Amino acid sequence: MSIDPSSIPSFGAPQPPQGGQPGGAPAGPPPVIVPDQNLVAQLLDQMQLKHVVDDDGDLTAPWEGFRVYYMFRGDQKELFAVRAFYDRAYELERKGEILDLVDEWNRETLWPKVYTHTHEDGVVRLIGESQMIVGTGVSLEYFVTTTANWTQASVGFEQWMIERLGLQGDIEEGDKPEDGGEDA
Template structure:
């Protein structure tokens, strides 16, 4: 099964029906698998690899997004983001306040903390859906694309909220004003 590029969501107006006639038949219901997700990531032009545990991973600078099927029969599809930025345990309260705000204001990913034994706090984002009985192909494609975009958006949002935008944009960027004034 392959993904038709036109099935990647436009998030705009509903598509026009050819000739203004009857609506297109309902898209197929599929039981998604890793090959389907690979095709979607290829369509989205995202680099991806399969890690040593067999999970599909799309790496970004500063985080990785995993596309995983879990459960006895792979009936649970999860998109999980592991963010590399480490926070000291003393900053956990501030981080929790920020991710509470994110979780209240957005649908996905739901973000939580993981505190390592050495006191380093890291963030993980997660979105899940049950797919074992099948799912509408367009819905699966749109949701997976949205979850991926949201995982990237969270990293940018967090950097902005913590005043780390220089770190994200790269040190020594252009100044905000275009003038020669000091």
């Protein structure tokens, strides 16, 4: 398998001109934008994802079993975060097992970074989070691609946990209508 060198990020290294402008002049760097909630809403629309604005003013895309929030934080909204709140509750006694799985995920993937939150009643839930500083501006293409990848990875984590915990059968059983006519 070979890797296309143009697919590797340069992190500021000079790049050969791509395309160029009329007369042979280089095209120059891509435009820099400061993203906002409206841009994220447009992106979610393009991805055909249902979304709402919650009581805190954050965009939220709901899935069965979790929600993904798209948030701008800081005094000038300079920090953009995509956070997934997973609904599945784990008993406190299983926290060690869950932490081992979360550690495995965090070692093997770039995002979202997942952590546990233990509620006062002893219920353990998972949260996934990815963040970038956007206050000084970012390339539109980079922002769109990264946000889409973070969203896809948040969905992927839920599926990964279902597989790792062997819950697929339980979930499929929950999807079947109960007719009451079968013997247990």
